Amino acid sequence: MSTVEVRNLELTFYDKNRTNRVLRDISFNVDQGEIVSLLGLSGAGKTSLLRTLNLLQRPDSGQIRINGHEITNLSQKEIQEMRKRIGVVFQHFNLFRNKTVYDNIAFPLGLQKVSRKRIEEKVRKTAGEMNLTDKLTAYPSTLSGGEKQRVAIARAMIVDPDLLLLDEPTSALDPITKLRILNTVNALNQKHHMTIITVTHDMDVVKTLSDKVAYLKKGLLTFFGAPQDFFAGMGHEISLDFDLPEAETGIIRAKNDAQLITVYFWGEKASQPVLWNLSRLHDVQLNIISGNIENLKHGKYGHLECEIRGNSTADFITDLKREVFKVEVRRDV
Amino acid sequence: MFEQLLQASLETLYMLFLSGTLATLFGIPLGIMLYLTHRSNTHKRFYAVLNITVNIFRSVPFIILVLLLIPVTKQVVGTIIGPDAAIFNLTIAAVPFMGRLVENSLKNIPQGIIDSATSLGVNGKQLILRVLLPESLPEQLDNITVLLINLVTFTAIAGAVGAGGLGQLAINYGYYRFQWDMVLYSVVVLVALSQFLQWTGTRLAQRFKH
Numbered sequence: 001m002s003t004v005e006v007r008n009l010e011l012t013f014y015d016k017n018r019t020n021r022v023l024r025d026i027s028f029n030v031d032q033g034e035i036v037s038l039l040g041l042s043g044a045g046k047t048s049l050l051r052t053l054n055l056l057q058r059p060d061s062g063q064i065r066i067n068g069h070e071i072t073n074l075s076q077k078e079i080q081e082m083r084k085r086i087g088v089v090f091q092h093f094n095l096f097r098n099k100t101v102y103d104n105i106a107f108p109l110g111l112q113k114v115s116r117k118r119i120e121e122k123v124r125k126t127a128g129e130m131n132l133t134d135k136l137t138a139y140p141s142t143l144s145g146g147e148k149q150r151v152a153i154a155r156a157m158i159v160d161p162d163l164l165l166l167d168e169p170t171s172a173l174d175p176i177t178k179l180r181i182l183n184t185v186n187a188l189n190q191k192h193h194m195t196i197i198t199v200t201h202d203m204d205v206v207k208t209l210s211d212k213v214a215y216l217k218k219g220l221l222t223f224f225g226a227p228q229d230f231f232a233g234m235g236h237e238i239s240l241d242f243d244l245p246e247a248e249t250g251i252i253r254a255k256n257d258a259q260l261i262t263v264y265f266w267g268e269k270a271s272q273p274v275l276w277n278l279s280r281l282h283d284v285q286l287n288i289i290s291g292n293i294e295n296l297k298h299g300k301y302g303h304l305e306c307e308i309r310g311n312s313t314a315d316f317i318t319d320l321k322r323e324v325f326k327v328e329v330r331r332d333v
Numbered sequence: 334m335f336e337q338l339l340q341a342s343l344e345t346l347y348m349l350f351l352s353g354t355l356a357t358l359f360g361i362p363l364g365i366m367l368y369l370t371h372r373s374n375t376h377k378r379f380y381a382v383l384n385i386t387v388n389i390f391r392s393v394p395f396i397i398l399v400l401l402l403i404p405v406t407k408q409v410v411g412t413i414i415g416p417d418a419a420i421f422n423l424t425i426a427a428v429p430f431m432g433r434l435v436e437n438s439l440k441n442i443p444q445g446i447i448d449s450a451t452s453l454g455v456n457g458k459q460l461i462l463r464v465l466l467p468e469s470l471p472e473q474l475d476n477i478t479v480l481l482i483n484l485v486t487f488t489a490i491a492g493a494v495g496a497g498g499l500g501q502l503a504i505n506y507g508y509y510r511f512q513w514d515m516v517l518y519s520v521v522v523l524v525a526l527s528q529f530l531q532w533t534g535t536r537l538a539q540r541f542k543h
Contacts, residue, residue: 083454094449
């Protein structure tokens with residue numbers, strides 16, 4: 001269960017004529033046992049940020065503290081020791097091709113002074129947790145994508161890490177396998193309580209896994225906080241970034257005499273007939289144009305684009321703001 | 334006549350396997366050194382020196398190298414004639430060659446594997462012994478095969494300057510006495526040897542490929 005504090009990280013890549021500021025003054029905190037998603041488009045800096053956390057990539061400046069200890073000034077040997085307690089899982093698995101599944105999983109223990117008997121115990125236990133018991137003698141080339149990723153996770157987990165770093169762990173997998181892997185990661189987090197930081201460009205990962213979201217855009221951390229605040233606050237921007245369909249529809253389809261609002265629900269209120277009750281109370285005509293309600297990790301989150309018409313729309317909106325998570329007036333009459 | 338052929342074949346095999354073993358023993362560490370210093374930020378100058386040295390040795394034609402090494406060979410081996418002197422020259426020519434082969438095959442290990450090994454906290458020795466060499470084992474076996482087959486050719490050239498072996502036999506009988514049947518027999522044995530090395534090498538490498 002590690003805490004991770006990042007302060008003022010800077011990283012610039014020099015590439016022929018271009019100077020690419022990959023990380024710009026990045027600061028955030030991760031608490032013990034939290035799962036944080038690093039989200040953003042390709043090139044936003046999320047993988048670079050992840051790679052600085054185990055010093056695979058050295059930042060140009062800034063501080064990184066794991067459990068309160070500054071890691072940027074450690075000696076090479078100390079860094080190697082630190083890495084033995086951090087688990088890493090990559091997008092393309094990176095298994096050792098000429099080693100069996102057993103030897104891949106056992107590899108980290110072989111770097112420490114662990115007896116052969118103890119290694120076998122731990123490998124069998126971890127492989128069992130990941131449903132790999134009957135694949136132990138196989139070589140990676142014979143495995144499916146999901147199986148390879150499970151081996152990679154087993155190899156990362158076998159040292160009982162306090163911190164797990166995942167780099168787009170499901171990007172190379174089909175949707176069903178992806179869901180299985182995400183559930184596995186969640187289950188591991190429930191059971192072992194390790195802190196997890198995962199890079200992703202996939203909203204499903206954000207929704208099902210994350211306690212916090214760190215949104216990166218061109219090297220800047222433009223948002224850090226809970227997922228429901230992220231979706232409610234950044235909705236428009238991420239719709240544009242990720243080319244999601246919601247951005248333009250409401251504005252195009254509303255009739256001229258109607259007021260356009262976006263209503264955001266979070267938690268138990270998402271399941272209650274708030275709109276129905278209030279619209280009857282204030283005699284407001286309500287038409288839902290588009291919207292979505294779905295399950296985030298810690299509760300239901302919904303947003304609805306609505307047209308409203310009537311004499312008491314202002315009172316309606318005032319009351320509504322008290323009941324729901326957030327109301328945005330998109331266009332006034 | 335047959336005894337001469339047998340004697341020459343045994344001399345060739347002796348030269349081949351001894352220089353091959355020595356070239357592998359020195360060539361693999363050389364290749365590892367080239368690979369690691371090339372990628373490091375702190376040893377770039379060392380790489381530059383090593384790289385140029387390897388290039389120089391590889392650009393000198395083998396027969397010229399033998400001539401240039403005459404004084405050294407005399408000091409180290411005591412003579413410039415015979416298989417032992419040849420082994421000295423062959424090894425010096427083969428080590429840079431093997432170094433390059435090893436370096437190239439290490440470069441073909443995907444960067445992701447190196448990243449994951451580094452992320453697991455390996456030190457330098459563990460990286461080499463537990464990751465670089467095992468992950469490139471089939472390729473190293475291929476490299477040894479290429480090395481040995483090249484050495485077959487080189488031993489024959491060494492025969493032109495008194496090394497013994499099938500090369501010397503072929504040149505003595507063919508070039509100086511025009512007895513082409515001996516030449517033919519020598520060539521047949523050399524070709525068979527190369528084919529055998531290639532066949533064995535490929536099958537062995539295949540066995541370790543997963």
